[in-house]
Amino acid sequence: MRFILLASIFINIIFANDLIITKKFTASKEIEPKFLFVNIEVDSSSTLRNIGELKNSDREKITNTLNSVINEAQSSKICKGGSFSITPIISYEKDTRKTIGQNVDFNLNCKFLKDDLNTYNNLLSNINNIISQNKLLSLPQPSINYRITEDEIEQTKDDLFDEFIEKIVKIENKYSNILNRQCRSSNISYDEDLRAGPITFKAMAMADSSITANRSSAPVSAPILDTTRITIDVMVQLNCK
Numbered sequence: 560m561r562f563i564l565l566a567s568i569f570i571n572i573i574f575a576n577d578l579i580i581t582k583k584f585t586a587s588k589e590i591e592p593k594f595l596f597v598n599i600e601v602d603s604s605s606t607l608r609n610i611g612e613l614k615n616s617d618r619e620k621i622t623n624t625l626n627s628v629i630n631e632a633q634s635s636k637i638c639k640g641g642s643f644s645i646t647p648i649i650s651y652e653k654d655t656r657k658t659i660g661q662n663v664d665f666n667l668n669c670k671f672l673k674d675d676l677n678t679y680n681n682l683l684s685n686i687n688n689i690i691s692q693n694k695l696l697s698l699p700q701p702s703i704n705y706r707i708t709e710d711e712i713e714q715t716k717d718d719l720f721d722e723f724i725e726k727i728v729k730i731e732n733k734y735s736n737i738l739n740r741q742c743r744s745s746n747i748s749y750d751e752d753l754r755a756g757p758i759t760f761k762a763m764a765m766a767d768s769s770i771t772a773n774r775s776s777a778p779v780s781a782p783i784l785d786t787t788r789i790t791i792d793v794m795v796q797l798n799c800k
């Protein structure tokens with residue numbers, strides 16, 4: 560952790576004897592994200608996008624397939640979500656309304672540690688097997704990302720402040736020796752800041768934009784890990800008698 564003087568020292572004379580010194584420090588630390596995030600989507604196939612009006616039997620097949628995907632994701636314990644909709648694709652020709660096909664909107668939000676990457680790859684392979692049995696649906700290749708969570712950011716800021724508090728006695732002693740007075744901190748506060756590199760890191764996409772039906776999806780590797788600097792500004796007020 561580094562402490563950098565960012566502002567001038569403000570000294571006020573109190574009752575001709577006491578001095579109030581206000582000083583700002585910067586405390587910072589680089590952290591690595593722990594969690595991987597993936598948004599798994601299921602889309603309409605070209606067949607469904609051009610099917611016209613949807614038969615009840617096809618609607619039921621789509622619903623059953625997506626329910627199977629939800630059950631598979633639930634058993635993996637790394638994904639949430641699974642709400643979906645089936646809506647018509649409408650076009651108008653000479654004021655005539657025509658249903659061209661159907662659009663499916665389905666997604667799962669997955670969060671897991673790198674150690675659980677095999678669990679994710681197995682899940683994606685199982686979902687691909689389910690989707691490949693339904694010619695009306697397709698499975699785009701998901702993007703996998705590292706991301707720093709809000710909890711990780713807040714914990715790091717709290718740790719930085721705690722580490723700074725441990726150094727406050729040295730600061731008091733330093734100014735006591737410089738001024739030949741007894742200096743004690745009377746107020747300490749900090750402003751939050753997030754600096755540095757990107758928070759999200761994506762894995763390289765595969766050559767195909769969607770997973771080919773009737774074959775297992777290729778296992779995905781985790782993206783290259785990078786760090787992000789978390790910074791807080793600490794204001795210290797010393798009362799020197």
